[in-house]
Amino acid sequence: MVGVARIFGRPVAQQYAPAADEGFFGPGSATWKVWSYPTSMAVGFVRAVTIEQLNPHLNAAVEATGDVRERTRTRYERTMRYFALIAFGDTASAAKVADVLVKVHSKVIGTDPVTGGRYDANDPAAQLWIHMTAWHSILYCYEVYGPGGLSDAEERRYWAECARAAECQTIDPVDVPRSRAEVVDYFAAWRPRLAASEAAQSMTAYILRSDFIFPAALPWWTKPVRTVVGRLVGRAVIATYPRYQRKMFGLRQSAAEQVLLRFALRRLFAFLARDPVRHIRVARFFIPDTVSVLAPAILGIEARTPVMMTPREAQARYGFDRPALAHPDLRREQEQRVFERGLAPSEEGLVESERYIGGRE
Template identity: 50%
Template sequence: MGARAQQDYGFFGPDSVTWKVWGYPTSIVLGFLRAVVIEELDPHLVASVDQSGQVKQRPKLRYDRTMQYFATVKFGDAESVLRASDTLMKIHARAVGDDPVTGGRYDANDPASQLWIHLTAWHSILYTYEIFGPGRLTAAEEAQYWEECARAAEFQTIDPADVPRTREGVRAYFAAYRPRLVGSEVAQSMMNFLLDASTVVVPDDVPRPARFVFNAVVRRGVIATMPRWMRKLGDTRQSRTTDRVATAIIRPVVRTISAFPRLELALLRRASPRTAPILEPVLRGVPPVHPVVREPVEARAQYGVTDPREQYAAIQAERARQAGPVPYPKHHHEELLPFPA
């Protein structure tokens, strides 16, 4: 059965660096796991994840749903992206509560929290692409990548003006955010759980020896990409020798997969069945019905979808009147809520 053509190229398209980097095999497991593991050091985010309880209860479903959302934003057509963004916005509107570590209040739609998740994901996907894949982008490609990162921010509550446009800017952002990070018991427990790729990613019918080997290598590969101070904070230390060995094992495997799109698609179908149909037209080179890249403002007007920042402002106004969406109870059951919620 052939891949279903999208209606358009969405907001990036085949000439984008986003397609080049996010479509590379490193994004599926290594980049994704690095992002969600590091994100847990934000006490507001980990409080939300812990109080939801769904990551540990249904890790594979949550991985599949989150990958589906990420893939939709990068590779889906314009209407699919806007509908997914609008749905996630509404789901996150109820993900508010108290953070027991800082004593503050978390809000999954808060722009600062969203920016942390957004930049951690885009940086992790690029960094694992560089370490295990083809290497550094050209200066022009990297500049384009961060511009596209800012465009993707438009589908969240983030002000695109707050998104750094250079690697130096991204490093400065992380340095400024570092004092907010906390290696609490909850954060370390969640990081250790998410580093178990066999629990989060590998299908249950894979033989146990294969699951053990896969997890042993991937876990060490992800940790190898984390700075020393972050490993100490998350209690995920390992030696430089282990870093080098894990990298040496993973790099040729990833590059082999990248040379065979059908193999990449087959593996993706196993790891994330909801994501495969979104990436299949891209990997198979199936053009959309209308081969054009869309603009967010024009697409929102066509499909009648409100800008997330406008939606958030309206929600905040409702909360000020003691109204608005009712917060989720602890350990709620919400299948559409992805990892970074």
């Protein structure tokens, strides 16, 4: 039983504070069901961030920051904590972190060397691409390596909740696909614009090593285990790519390997999911800065207040502008610094973000 199970001598439910309220989705939502499943923590996340690289503007932005290669571990956990706050966090925390993210993205601007065009991490089209690769990848890996597909009603709720979550970004929610067919059409429309440049292939190969999912301070003798597990995660991700994406990345994989991975990993993730305490132990090991946000949803700890809001309602209540309209002065200043004066952008948003999604070192 969760209520009496213990981690390090204390009942596990007593180690995590209940959320202030039920956030944007709440218990019983399709989002909580899918995003809290163990497949999200590694396979779903890695799938999303590698497919993102096929957008030339996004790949240029990622390479320009240098964070993925230089601070891979902290970039992983900061991203995981952001998504966890949006999916499971209380409304005030989620609205705040969404506002801060606009400031973080204000510095991610420049010129894409592949197309020669400008990139801007706050551009609504770029934000929608990131949003859809994340929400689709998390669900798809749940289907492949988890319990399987959702019911028709649950899937309708999932995509409706995906559109609701888009209110946390600069996206116009009207542009968000609302069904599996619309999601398929969305990715099909993007296909002619995708580019697997040398930089994109290199970044994807780097991410697919996946050993960054382990904490950095582990002893040296654990490296062989980290390497094997990391490669396994990478191969599991490759198995979920459509054939054209594997071809673009220059990757190969046999049908037999895909079947074997699915057989083995479905059982492994089911083993973790069957026991919430076991699930929390694993999450605590891999994403210690994020587990406090996930734990109430996984352990069934009720929020202090049974209140749920949409992001728009939360933004209005807590005094935040809609992301598309937020921080215009900072965004204009960053553009002037980069494009007119040739200076590095200010790190104002990054510094502030450390309070909410963790440090960068």
